Amino acid sequence: MRISAKSDYALRAMAQLARDGADGSPVKAGRLASEQDIPLKFLQGVLSELRRARLVHSTRGPEGGFVLARPAAEITLADVYRAIDGPLINVRDTRLSDIGYAGPAEPLRELWMAARSSLRNVLEQVTLADLDAGALPAAVTELAEQYRRDVRTYS
Numbered sequence: 001m002r003i004s005a006k007s008d009y010a011l012r013a014m015a016q017l018a019r020d021g022a023d024g025s026p027v028k029a030g031r032l033a034s035e036q037d038i039p040l041k042f043l044q045g046v047l048s049e050l051r052r053a054r055l056v057h058s059t060r061g062p063e064g065g066f067v068l069a070r071p072a073a074e075i076t077l078a079d080v081y082r083a084i085d086g087p088l089i090n091v092r093d094t095r096l097s098d099i100g101y102a103g104p105a106e107p108l109r110e111l112w113m114a115a116r117s118s119l120r121n122v123l124e125q126v127t128l129a130d131l132d133a134g135a136l137p138a139a140v141t142e143l144a145e146q147y148r149r150d151v152r153t154y155s
Contacts, residue, residue, distance in 0.1 A: 001119060007084045010046045012036040014080050017056065018072035018128035026058075026065030046084065053083030072132060078123035088123065089116040 013032045020027045020035070029047055033040040047066060050056045055075060056066045068075060081088065091099055091112055099109050125137045136144075 001089060001115075003081075004085055006042075006046055007081050009036070009038045009043060010050060010084045011077060012049070013038060013043060013046060014055070014068075014075065014128055015131040017066060018075075018132045021065075021067050022072070022132070023065060026063065026067050028057055028065040032066070040109075050080070050083055050146050051078075068128070072128035075128045076124045077126045077128075077131075078120060081123060087116070088119045098128060142149060 013036055016032050016035050017027055029044055030040060032038070032047075032067075033043045037117065045054060047058070051058055054069050056065065057069050078088065083154050089096075090113060096112050096116065098107065099112070100106075101108050122140055122143065125140055130136055
């Protein structure tokens with residue numbers, strides 16, 4: 001899986017918004033951009049997509065800015081990712097249930113389904129509130145530890 005810059009920026013901005021807007025007050029895009037070192041113009045486009053996905057609300061004016069549309073504990077990282085990049089795993093822009101392979105490649109469909117399910121199990125467990133608290137669910141922490149113990153090198 002590849003995390004696009006757009007999704008990375010969206011996840012970082014939403015984590016910052018969960019912290020800075022915890023009291024319900026709007027947070028300006030400039031502050032989110034500055035705190036997370038995200039180009040402001042790029043972030044404004046990302047925030048527009050998050051607004052269209054109903055993950056944030058925006059208000060105009062000198063006291064305006066962005067607020068989470070739901071409590072941070074109710075917004076998963078999967079929600080944010082899907083709002084920006086669509087399905088968690090996609091093969092040639094085709095629904096996994098519509099893919100068919102022949103011969104020795106036939107099991108690939110099941111593999112893609114398992115990979116999507118695994119990724120969903122991680123990203124749907126973690127909420128913006130978890131990020132703000134600095135504490136990931138135990139199952140996610142264990143997977144990260146497995147990765148650290150793996151002797152292979154990843155690039």
